[in-house]
Amino acid sequence: MTKTDQPIINYDRCDLCGKCVAACPVNALHMTADGPVFNQPLTCTYCTICEDICPQGAIRAPLTVRWAS
Ligand code: SF4
Ligand code: SF4
Numbered sequence: 921m922t923k924t925d926q927p928i929i930n931y932d933r934c935d936l937c938g939k940c941v942a943a944c945p946v947n948a949l950h951m952t953a954d955g956p957v958f959n960q961p962l963t964c965t966y967c968t969i970c971e972d973i974c975p976q977g978a979i980r981a982p983l984t985v986r987w988a989s
Pocket of ligand 1: 963
């Protein structure tokens with residue numbers, strides 16, 4: 921997994937509501953004064969709950985499909 925695979929936050933749209941942080945089931949997000957950050961990026965399961973709950977459409981959890989070798 922690379923850094924670019926992590927959910928993406930658009931800080932221009934984020935209003936710091938904290939809903940994504942509260943909803944993440946694996947505590948992969950942490951709220952800061954500037955907005956949420958991925959403090960536990962390797963625990964992210966790409967469940968997309970944060971994306972679904974964000975009222976501003978400010979966070980996306982892009983899925984990457986890879987074929988098993
Ligand atoms: S996709 Fe799921 S596990 Fe990953 S940061 Fe969002 S809510 Fe947490
Ligand atoms: S739910 Fe959306 S608007 Fe609220 S803190 Fe998270 S990214 Fe920002």
